[in-house]
Amino acid sequence: MKLSKYYSFTLREDPNEAYLNSHKLMLRAGMIRQATSGIYTWLPLGLKVLNKIKDLIRNIHIKNEIYEILMPTIQPSDIWKKSGRFNDYGKEMLKIFDRNDNTLLYGPTNEEMITDLVSNDLKSYKDLPKLLFHTQWKFRDEIRPRFGVMRCREFLMKDAYSFDLDYENSYFSYCKMFILYMKIFNLLGLNVIPVKADSGPIGGALSHEFILETSNGETLFFYDKTILDKDCYNINLNDKELVIKATEDLLSVYSSSSETHDEALFKSKTSPQNQICSKGIEVGHIFYFGTKYSEAFDANYITSNGEKKLIHSGSYGIGVSRLVAAVIEANNDDKGIIWPKQVSPYDLGLINVRFDNSKSKDFSEEFYKKFTNKYEVIYDDREVRAGKKFNDMDLIGVPLQVIVGEKNLLNSNIEVKHRNTGKLQLISLDKIESYLEKYCEC
């Protein structure tokens, strides 16, 4: 991608309405623009990251035999009346009226819709278990949207749903999703802590939140710091025994959101030097709700004995658009964003520091042509001063910058800069290709 053709407008100063670093940086780097309170337009750079995170989450679901569907954003109200949540959900639900004066709503979540769907298709015990997910825009009319994309009204969420024979099987699905979530956050380079949670209006008995610890977070939570030592990232998710064991091992260590926190239990279970009270951002939330929704939608199956039984279900959400902000919140400095490689909008930032110099310019063009099919390259070919290019590239935050200038070319060198350490390194021209290969592998 050539910056001269891109839709990229960076801001030098922090916009007045932004308070969180992630919000300021997303606006400054030209990732998003606010349309109205809690509703945003995603510009090319922001959308690139959003899609990267979405795809990473999506692919690991599919790899684990959780299949993708796409439910609509607009839902009929009758299914919500069936489950009783039409009124329970309250003012956060945005209601819409069509030309025939039917009440529709912009979906805040999809339990009703998917249970209704599944109740028609799943008939036999042979059809279970089933796991489905989709990544779709949601709308919750928050009392007070804030922090940019972190707590907005329209947001992108990945929500998965499990359908099982009984509690025991459903518990396995829950544990499987639990470990899958640990893997996902690990892949995103985030240190996320699972905590016991209140199930809120979604309802249900078993519930956990996944919290990214940050000083600016909204959620207060408590945990035993030994939970950070648990490694469950390489477990085969089809191995029922291991998955349940790993989950229970994690849950044996105290961790809780403030709503469910039990101070006495915390104190008795955790040694004093390991007791942490911290703030964070909720990036995922999982629920087991038994037969709550299958009852309402008459979602049942026939057992091998010919008996009719209710399906047990659970739901598993990740705030995808929120994660964009969360990743930035966890990875930035005074110059801008520092993307972890896996979610960076581009692999390499190519800077031609001398647009007026043909040697430097020609080399940059060649370099771009050569590597743009192999890596995702953001090439700053604009006719602006070097200082602006350096600052913009730092702000945008791609992990590796390749800096081309006449001085170094005359010595057959090219410069690279690692965004996270700020380290500058001269690489000889004949080594750059292998350098990049090695860099991108790890």
Next chain:
RNA sequence: CGGUGCGUAGCGCAGCCUGGUAGCGCACUAGUCUGGGGGACUAGGGGUCGUAGGUUCAAAUCCUGCCGCACCGACCA
């Protein structure tokens, strides 16, 4: 919804108290110099002062309503 504050150029702000020609910095356009970390000089362009009404000879400025935005609290991925 309660408490607080703010709406003036794309962004950041001054002007309002004490009514009288619409201002500054950045960005933008043109030119000259410059050319490896937001460079300098010169000349420009860009405004329904959130909106509707009121007071006044005269309103960005005073008064009232409305709208929008943000911060603090109760809700949530």
